[in-house]
Amino acid sequence: MIPIVLRSDVPEPMAVQIAAEIRRLVAAGALEPGQPVPSSRALASQLGVSRGTVVAAYDQLVAESYLVATPGGKTRIHPDTSARPVAASAGARPARRATTAAGMGLGGDHDRRESRPAQLDLTPHVHLPVVVDDSSWREAWRAAATPQQGAHSQPGESVQGLAQLREAIAEHLRLMRSMVVDPADIFVTTGARDGLALVLAALGADSGPQSAVGFESPGYPGLRRVMTRVGVEALPLAVDAQGLVASELPAAVGAILVTPNHLYPVGGSMPAPRRFELLARAEGRGVLVIEDDLDSEYRHVGAILPSLWELAPQSVVHLGTFNQVLTPDARIGYLIAPAALHAGLLAARGDLGSGASAIAQRAVASYLSGGGLRRHLIRRRREIVRRREVVSAALGEFGVQMNAGANAIVELPSHAVSLDVQRSCAEVGVLVGDLGAYWNQPAQGPAQGPAQAPVAGIVIAYGGVDFGELGPAVEVVAREVRRVIPLTPGS
Template identity: 40%
Template sequence: MPRRLADPAIRLDRSDPTPLTTQLASELRTAMTTGVLRPSERLPSSRSLAAQLGVSRTVVTDAYQQLYAEGWLEGRHGSGTFVAAHEPLAPRTTPVPRNGPPSPEDHPTREQVRGKGRVDLRPGAPWVHDHDRAALRRAWRHAAEHVPDSVPDPRGRPRLRELLAEHLRRARGIRVGSENLIVTRGTGNGLDLVAALLGPGTRAGVEDPGYGRARSILAARGAHIVPCPVDRDGLRTDELPDDLGLVYTTPAHQYPLGGRLPVPRRERLLTWAARTGALVVEDDYDAEFRYDVAPLPALYGLDQARVVLLGTLSKTLDPDLGIGWIVADPDLVDRLATVRADLSDRTSGPVQAATELLLERGDLDRHLRRMRREYARRRALLVEHLGAHLTGDTAGLHVLLPLPEKAVAPVIEAATAEGILVEDTSRTSHAEPRVHGLVIGYGATPRPDLRRACEVLALAVRRHTESPGR
C-alpha cells in the first residue's frame, strides 16, 4: 500500500529561548512516541514543512538529521523521509492522591517561592548569605589545585578525614581517628550506604513521626519500614521490637518534635541494641545549634561497636557543598567502603579539598560561632510571638507549632493568603499523622520577613484555636 503523506500539527514558540531546531525535533519525537505519526508514514519535504511553519529550511533539515541519527526517521535519497518502525508508548496514567490531583503549587521549589516574593518557612534550609566570601574564594582556589586520583579512596581524602576527626573531637567530644571515618555527600548518602550494606529485607525501625526522607532511602534499598513511636523526649526505647536489624534515630534534636533523648533512654537504647544485635544509626541532626545547654554527647561515643554516626556540613555551611561523614567501627568502615566502591559512589575530590582548607584555617569554626548567634536571634523572634505554643525550640533550625487537627488547614490557608509558605506534619508520619501542627523552619528566612510571618501566624493561631467566648 502507498505510504500516506503525514501532516503533523506542530507548534513552535519563538518567544522560547530553546532553538527552533530543538523545538521542532521535540515536537516530531513526541508525535511519533504517542502514535500521532505512525511507522512508514512519509513526512513533508524539508522545503514544504519550512514553508508551512514559516522557518528557514535549515531548521527543518537539522531537525530531520537529528531524528535520523536517533533512529526515529529513515529514507533514501530522492524517495522522501519516513517514520521508522517503532512501538508507540502506551498512554501513561498518573495515580491520583487521596487528597486530589497534584498541583504545581503543592511543593514549589525555594527559588520559585523567592521569585514570587513569598516567605518560605519550610524546614530544612540554612542561611547561606553571610559566609566569609574571602574564605570561600580561598578554599575554591585551593580546590582548583587538586590533583585528581585515578582510583579515589572510597573512604575520602586522608587529610580531610583527619581534620573531620579533629572537628568531631572539638564539637561533639568524640574520640575518633581517620580510620573511623568515611567522607560522604551528606547524611542521606551515608544512610543509603548503610542500607546497601545491610541489604533488602532488613527490618528498619524509623521514628514516627520522623524524617520522611530516611524512610524513603531505606525503603528504596528494600528495607521493611517499622514505625517506632516517639514523644516529646524522643524515641520511645521501651517500645522497640526485638526483631529489628536497624533503628534510625535523631537523638540530638528529634525531627519534628524537637526533643533531646535523655540519658536513661540512651542507655536503654544501647542495652537493647547489644541484646538484639541491631545497629543504631544516629543522625546527629542539628547537634551544632543548641540554645539552652550544651548538647549531650553523641550516642556513638557511648558504644562504638553498635552505633553508626551520620553527620553533615549542609546545615553548618551550605547544602550545595555536599560534604558529610559516617563514623563507625573500623571494621564496619572497611565493609562500607567496599560497598561504596562496588556502587561507584564517591564524594567530589575538589569539594573535599576545599573543605580541608576551611577546616585547617579555622574558617568553619568561626562560621559556626557566627551562625549560632544569628540563629539564636531568629529563634528568639519565634519565641516572642509564638512561645506559648511552640515545642522543640531549644535547638536546631526548626520548631513545632502543635495545633488541633481541625485548625491546621485554616491556619495554613491564612498564612498562604499573606504569602507565607508553611508545612504541616503530614509528611513526617508513616501513615496517618500522630501529631498535628506546623513544622516551621527559620534558618533561611531574613529576620524582617520572619518577624512579619510570626505576627501573621500568631494572629491565625489565636483566631482558629481560641473559643469564641475568650
C-alpha cells in the same frame, strides 16, 4: 561546654562523677594539655548542679594535677597530662583510640530541597543555603582547584575519602564536640542520605531475616525516603517526649535510625538514661544503631550530651554532614563506622562509586583545618539565637517550642484547626509546615481514610528566611493562630 553525663542511679556523688568524666576526657585526648575548662559557674549551669559541686570536683582535680588554676585566670588542663590513665568508675565510659589528626578544623545537609518560592516559605523542607561570606572559604576553593604539583590521591582514598579531609573532620569533632575519632573510621559521603544509603548497601544480605530498619515516628522524613527508595522494609517506631521508646523495639528490626540530638520536629534531646537503655537493648539483640546527627552543630539550648557513637562505638554508625552549615553545593558529609563494617562499606562504595569530588574534599579540608568553619558556626549560632527571640516574642503566648536547630512548633487543638491556619497563612503569602506530616501515616483503607497523627499543629523553619522578613511573617502566623483558637470548642 564539654559532654558530661551525670547519673542518679549510681552511688558516687555528683562531684566524684564530674571529676571522673574529666579524667576520662583527658585520657582519651578529647581535652588536651593547656586547654581551658568551663568556669565552675558555666559547668554547673550546663549540668544542673550547684556551683559548689563543680568547685569540689575541680579542687580534687587540681590536687591530682589534672587541672591547674591560675589566680585571676582560667582553669586549664595541666600541661603534663598527655599520658595520664583514667580510672574506671560507674559513670565513666571507656576511652578509645586517640586521633592522629594534625589539622585544626571542625564539622546537615539532609539534602533538603533548594528553592525560591513566590511566597515566603517557612516550611521545614525548604532549606535556603547559608551564604558563607568568608575570604578563607573562597581561598580554600581556589587552592583546591589548583593543587600543588605532584599531589595525588593515595590508593583507597577515592573510595573512603581523602586522608586530609578525614583527619580534618576528626579534629573538628574533637574541638567542637569533644569526640575522639580515628580518621580510619571515617568515610566521606555527599551527605546524610548518601551515608545512609551506603550503610544499607553495606549491610545487604548480612542482615539476614532481620532485614527491616526501624525509624522514629514522628521523625525526619528525608532519610525515611531513602530506605523506601533502596527497597528496605521500613518500620515506624514509637516515640515519646524523650525520643524513641526503647522498650518497644520490635523483634523484626536489624537496624534502627534515630536522631537523639534533635527529636524532630519538636527539637529537644534524648536524655542520658534513655540513651543507655536504647543502646543496651540494641546491643542485646544485635541491632545496629544508625545515628543521624541532625542539626547538632546548631544546638543552642540545653546541655551537650555525648553522641550514641561515643557511648557505644562498636555498635553505632554516626551520620554527619556539612551541607547545612556550609552549602548543599559542597556535597560533603561523613559517617563514622565500627571496624566490623569497614569491609562492607568499602565494597559498597567501590561498586556504587564516590559522589564527593576531590576538589570539594580538598576545599572543605582546608577550610576546616584553618578554623574557618568554627568561626562560621559561632556567627551562625548567634544569628539563630537572635531569630529565636523574634519567634518567641510573636508566638510565645501559644507555647511555641524551640529546642534545637532552627524549627519552631505550635501545637493546635485539632488537625482541622491546623489545616485552617495553614490555609489562612498561605492566603496572605506565608507558608508553614504541618506537624502531623512527621508521623508515619499509612492508609487504613478507603473507609477509614488516612491515619491521624496524635498531635496537631504547625511547624516553622525560621533559620533560612531573610531576617527582615521573619518578624512580619511570624506576626501573620500569630494573628491566624489567635483567630482560630478562640473558636475551638472548650477554649
